[in-house]
Amino acid sequence: MEKGGGGMDNGSLFKIGDVARMFHISAGTLRHYEKAGVLEPEYVDEKTGYRYYSTRQFECLNTIRYLRALDMPLEQIADFLRNRDVGRIQELLRQQKETVIKKQQELQIIERKIDNRLKQLQDALSSELEVIRMTEIAPRRIAWIRNQLSPQTYLDLETSIRELEQEQGDAVVFLGKVGVGIGKEHLLRKAYDRYDMVFLLLDEEDVYNGAVEELPAEICVTIRFCGSHRDAPAYYQKLEAYIAENDLCIAGFSKEITMIDDGFTSNTDQFVTEIQIPVRRKKAGGTEHN
Structure with a gap:
């Protein structure tokens, strides 16, 4: 050999x-x-x-x-x-089992987030645009910061998104979940060209390390349109006219959410943005219901 x-x-x-x-x-x-x-x-x-x-x-x-x-x-x-050593392999296997269980839980969360995003995209794609509706919005959680800005595209929100992300131990999936809002006072003054806050809508399974606000169920006037933040002022005007015509009053800050934007497609014809403004019925005599 x-x-x-x-x-x-x-x-x-x-x-x-x-x-x-x-x-x-x-x-x-x-x-x-x-x-x-x-x-x-x-x-x-x-x-x-x-x-x-x-x-x-x-x-x-x-x-x-x-x-x-x-x-x-x-x-x-x-x-x-x-x-x-037998004792050592037993210890390693127990540790690995704990790791696997944790990964399974993380994968289940990822699966639910994927399901949520698919539902939201399908909802956006089937939107009836340019139609004002009275809609009851279910309770939800948001993380938000006050930060005046005038975004034209989703890229203009990046600095605020990074602020929301800073304290997170794990990466937070923001894609399609970020919104902007106009405070009640500015809505009453019809100041639709600047936003008072950026917020993150949290899925039920999201764990966010930071200030989180629990929003109760709200009755909102809503509209969806093909466009982005730069196109929004005209639709705020339509909602304001609807509110006045139906003896409603503004009850809180607006939530403006880009459901489909540059983050999902380069085809601007597929963009969908929704504006929600919380409202109440006026009492007789034109005063607000509390």
Whole structure:
């Protein structure tokens, strides 16, 4: 049998490609294991650089594959292989089970957020535009900051979004959830060219580290239109006229939400924005209902 460098009997060894095929992994994965210090080749030919593995390493490779199938990090696997012990593997498996349970919970949250976004997009795509409605809006949670601005596109909101995001341990998915509002006083003065606040509508499953306001159910006059914030003033005027004609009064700050914008499509014909203004019925004599 031909000998390799160092006197190793290559007949008892398997090339890296052969081992990769036997274990249904790539040669790159085996090199990655070597670099991570998890499984070094039995022998490396000094002349060619070819890597060889022995049969006694197969059991170790099986263990690595099993633990990787459980999504255990390579660092923990390397530590276990250096200190193999039944008690240690029990501890590692318990820890990994806790990690898996946490990931399952996170994936369930992600699944619900995807479902929410799909419903919102479908709702936006099926919108009846340019129609004013009286709508009861269910209770909801918002995180918000007061920040006067005059956004033309969603990009103009980025600074405020970053402020909302600063204290979060995990990334918050803002796409399609950010809105702006005009305070009641400015609505009464018909000042529709600047906004008083930026807010984030939170899904039920969202955990937000910061000031959160619980909004009660509201009766709102609403309108949806094809356009973005720059197009909104004309629609505020339409809502203001509707409020006056129907003996209503403004009861709170507006919520203006871009349901589909640049973040979802470059086709401006598909943009959908909704404006909601909370209202109350007036008492006889023109005064407000409390």
